[in-house]
Amino acid sequence: MTKPRRRQAGEGGISEYPTKSGVRYLIKYGYTREDGSRGTVLKRGFPTRKAAAEELRARLTSVDRGSHVAPNRVTVDEHFTVWLAGLRKQPSTVASYSKNVRLHVVPYLGALRLDQLTGSRLTRLYRQLESEGRADGSGGLSPRTVRYIHTIVHSGLSAAVRDGLVAQNAADKADPPSAKAAASPEMQFWTAPELRAFLEHRRRVNDELLPAWHLISYTGMRRGEALALRWGDVDLDAARLSVRRGVTVVKNKGQGQQVLVGITKTPHSRRTVDLDANTVAMLRAYKAARGLISLSLARDDALILGDVDGRVRHPERFSRRWDTAVRQAMGASSDIELPKIRLHDLRHTHATLLLASNVPVKVVSERLGHANATITLGTYAHVMPGMQAEAAAKFGALMTEGAS
Incomplete structure (x- = not known):
């Protein structure tokens, strides 16, 4: 009977640790930074060894494929500030994007790390903006405005993916107002x-x-x-x-x-x-x-x-x-x-x-x-x-x- 192969250095491992709620599992694995030095990631909180093993396999696969996202603590506010400052669009467009991020994104999500954003969190934000999003406190924003905010958020998070700050765009999994709900008001015209x-x-x-x-x-x-x-x-x-x-x-x-x-x-x-x-x-x-x-x-x-x-x-x-x-x-x-x-x-x-x-x-x-x-x-x-x-x-x- 052959013995199970021991993990090689850098392949990662799984450990258990006690908590008040019972045993939890953590994963640990290594990766190579952009400057060539080695880094280590430790991620806790898995309820079962199976869940930890699945996550470890996924992380090691991303390391092998070169798509691994190095751990960072960049917040939504920090990222969007840098992204807006370098945006190559018309000044009026940049001003509009900046205003909407400042009024309708940062107050709700700005303190979160980028990797904490999820489609569900964004969907909840959009619903909140529709019910009480006006800056003057007089009610909600129109579906058209909320969909526009979603477009801004999606574009900003796409830049975060390109920059290697997150592995995927959370806005892809969000549920903004539909195009039909956000359609322009019916146009008027003269004969x-x-x-x-x-x-x-x-x-x-x-x-x-x-x-x-x-x-x-x-x-x-x-x-x-x-x-x-x-x-x-x-x-x-x-x-x-x-x-x-x-x-x-x-x-x-x-x-x-x-x-x-x-x-x-x-x-x-x-x-x-x-x-x-x-x-x-x-x-x-x-x-x-x-x-x-x-x-x-x-x-x-x-x-x-x-x-x-x-x-x-x-x-x-x-x-x-x-x-x-x-x-x-x-x-x-x-x-x-x-x-x-x-x-x-x-x-x-x-x-x-x-x-x-x-x-x-x-x-x-x-x-x-x-x-x-x-x-x-x-x-x-x-x-x-x-x-x-x-x-x-x-x-x-x-x-x-x-x-x-």
Whole structure:
């Protein structure tokens, strides 16, 4: 009968030790650190020798495969602080991530070691945020916000896995609000007569921002893209403009607000948008009027929608000006009852009217700067039923032509 092979040095071992609750088991094994020196891990608390043996086998396998995670005491707070400081994203995105981590992650999980995070712990956090997560104590966060926080946590923990701080991403096993529950609020949009009525009202009251409302509604540009547009980005002879930059607001705790102009967030957002004759005429007249105020306001490097001093407008104040304009138009229109919409809904209005007029989805997608037409289809599915009915009728007519 052969004797059982003794464990070699470094292969690890199992020992038992007494506790008030009875016998418990510990495992001990060695590994090689990144600098070549040897380290030892001791892990206690296993209720049975079998459980300890299973864990030891798993740990030794990870050592053999080079996927072993060296013991560390890095906390959630410490890791996310370092991760956010080195994040290569737009300043507004980093500020948003930092705010959500500071308000909604660190107070609940910050003191935990990274290896103490589990999917269940994260799921419990998400449920707590939905019921009482508002920083002002007035209730819970929306499913959309909580899902966004989950996205941030998942990204941060992925970095921890890459850095060898943990073996797996606990967020993979968490249960955040579903995509359906976190869907955007139902969009609103105006019909063509409603948009015409609004623009006509703003023309009658001599709204200084009428060119802005016209430009956004006729091109489908985002708010920040329109505010960053310069005269050099527009070719009035060719009737087109180039979207290259965007304006964002960055809010960092203790630093106030910053309004920044930078390149658009994605390559797809950088695009060329063709202009109709009406918009070209409006821009020519507006540029001439700006030049009468100051020649500097009509130079190629001047912001088209800047204030009278040529400075970039604050995006949030710009949106408040829109809200005021809509309220005034709603109260003044007697022929058409205007529904209240957000400034971003002008972009939705532009897309919806084009799609309802049978403009190809790919063309609309390119005007909006979507990554692909699938995004456009998913966003504006509300337009499709009527278009499909029309397509069915047209196909039916083709099949009955010439039939006896």
